[in-house]
Amino acid sequence: MIARILLGSVASLAVLAPALADEVNVYSHRQPELVQPLFDAFTAETGIAVNVAFVDKGMVERLQAEGARSPADLVMTVDIARLAQVVDAGVTQAVASPVLEAAIPAEFRDPAGHWFGLTSRARIVYASKDRVAEGDVTSYEDLADPKWQGRICTRSFTSDYNVALTAAYLAHHGDAATRIWLEGLKANLAKKPDGNDRSQVKSIWAGECDISLGNTYYMGQMLADPEQKAWADSVRILFPVFEGDGTHLNISGVAMTAAAPNKDAALKLMEFLASDAAQAIYAETNNEFPIKPSVARSELVASWGEFSPDSLNLTEVAKLRPAALKLIEEVNFDG
Known part of the structure; x- marks a missing residue:
């Protein structure tokens, strides 16, 4: 049947x-x-x-x-x-x-x-092959470094995937540090958050930014789409970690x-x-x-490479999601 x-x-x-x-x-x-x-x-x-x-x-x-x-x-x-x-x-x-x-x-x-x-699936960094070296992004904490000012693209940070990432950051670092990280990351954006993970890679291909956050499996989807393969070919996957732990x-x-x-x-x-x-x-x-x-x-x-997963139990991420969303809204990340 x-x-x-x-x-x-x-x-x-x-x-x-x-x-x-x-x-x-x-x-x-x-x-x-x-x-x-x-x-x-x-x-x-x-x-x-x-x-x-x-x-x-x-x-x-x-x-x-x-x-x-x-x-x-x-x-x-x-x-x-x-x-x-x-x-x-x-x-x-x-x-x-x-x-x-x-x-x-x-x-x-x-x-x-x-x-x-x-x-x-891992929440990774898509990085321009031409403008970003392999060792330039090693941690999620790095994304708030002023060296990335005007160089980061992302979908809305109130999306489920980014709220989960923020909840994991909150579990590792606490409220105050997470707020500072969100403010620093927001200051580094090349444009207002919009679109989905694949459209951020398109923006890298178009030269609008140099790095973006995304889920790993989107690389496979883009490579299989004739209209999007050029976007995928323009980036490499980097596996950032939380300091002292692994990849989300x-x-x-x-x-x-x-x-x-x-x-x-x-x-x-x-x-x-x-x-x-x-x-x-x-x-x-x-x-x-x-x-x-x-x-x-x-x-x-x-072929995308090896990485060490974050040891944080996902039940902790789920529990902290409301607090993470509140911080994202308080810093007006998408504004």
Whole structure:
């Protein structure tokens, strides 16, 4: 049975019901093309169909409105903040699985079992090959150095990825130091924050700035796009670290809903997504880092270089997100 993707507005989610015993219903923030190969492989192996509703906005509100009648078994999303939001809203349930606990490192899963990381991505620096040497950026702290004045581009700092980075900075350095860092970074901007991570690389290619923040997997996406390959070819990836620690990582992840009408089948899908086979598909298809340490990165991703991940547990990042967002707004970073 071929997995079916159901696209459209949040209202279309109702078509997932009623659920059948040999199905799993997924509400996904992830773009369909990024997850469909995984669901096809799962269906081929188990005979269990996967019905997917792509939900860009309003996932928590939808699950709360549906309550115990929700057809959704699993939610899949990106960023620790979004995972924390569904858990905090009370619309998930804890999962106890020796398979998941063995496959996924402790720092990439909820201690209470409400969410599990599936892939990771580093928040790195894209740097001009022509104007920035490889050793010019070694830490996130460096980004506030006046030597970068007028040379940095970034998307909005209220975006999930930058809020998570700021929360990690806050965990490492505290409130006062984080405020100073945000003010210094803002002073170094070449232009007002806008666009997405890839558009910042375009700005480097166009000579508007020299470095930008971005997620690693966007390099793979740009290289595969004929219109964007020139942007990607103009930059190199640098892996900054927090002083005394490593490079900031974020995750994509999965959680089981509180209603989960197909709980057993949903658990099978969760465990499959942490398997060697699924993790290899993630690595090759999405240009992300497998969450399972024993699974190799793709050849392309491995070519970007080695780095030491930050040791900070992502639950700490999620906890500090509101405080980080408050600091970003207080310094009027995007203003």
